[in-house]
């Protein structure tokens with residue numbers, strides 16, 4: 306546990322100079338730890354795994370093997386960005402697995418939120434395990450564990466397993482270069498490594514992805530409505546300068562329909578809920594007073610551009626009583 310604890314004298318990494326010093330130190334440590342061996346990393350495209358990937362590419366180049374599993378529940382453009390940044394710009398040794406059909410077939414007809422989560426988590430491990438077995442000569446597993454994960458595990462708040470659940474015969478030695486950093490420090494390091502701002506400043510996104518925002522049993526058409534409406538919301542928030550001011554925002558499509566009228570004919574389509582919250586630690590959250598013009602613009606665009614939607618609502622519920630996600 307000792308080298309798991311942050312030394313009391315460790316400076317908060319809040320400048321590019323401190324980030325660069327940290328990067329140099331970690332590059333040395335990682336090289337000393339892995340030598341000429343290979344390291345495997347599940348690269349989701351989230352802040353932590355992206356920063357670990359960029360750091361390890363700097364340290365050991367193509368000895369790092371990244372696996373990006375697209376479970377079909379990513380936001381619009383997310384997997385493409387992972388490919389573009391890591392394969393295109395950083396010359397990463399990156400295996401891309403499009404497992405969309407596997408996940409959506411397994412999830413068909415499953416409405417209970419926790420069962421959906423278990424299926425998505427379990428299948429993710431399975432796909433990752435299959436890829437790991439195809440590879441040879443891997444000795445290390447890199448993970449984007451950060452300091453709050455360690456603190457919360459020690460407190461018993463949550464069991465932290467980044468790629469938990471790999472079978473006994475697939476146990477690798479761990480490489481966790483950002484394990485002593487807080488989130489803001491991980492972002493500072495990511496910036497110093499040259500990752501794009503949209504990746505470094507990415508808002509929290511749940512592991513089960515859009516799967517818990519397409520309420521009830523997931524269907525491909527409703528999932529597309531979640532993805533398209535979410536993309537519009539993100540675009541408009543960015544254009545209005547709200548993206549960095551609101552902690553988390555997204556859209557949700559429930560498993561119900563409402564009547565509407567389109568071109569003089571009755572419609573019976575889905576509503577889209579907009580959820581936006583501000584919080585410090587996600588334990589409680591408030592709902593920001595969004596500019597009316599932004600809400601109107603988002604609403605008009607969703608109604609005009611997203612097939613199957615005939616209504617847009619803004620969720621006014623703080624946490625508690627409502628959780629941030631709907632499921």
Ligand code: XMP
Pocket residue numbers: 422509510511512513553587624627628629630631632
């Ligand atoms: P709730 O809905 O519990 O969300 O108020 C608090 C924060 O946690 C995120 N969240 C998840 N993250 N797997 C994750 O990795 C999950 O199953 C999950 N459920 C919620 C949520 O987006 C919010 O930031």
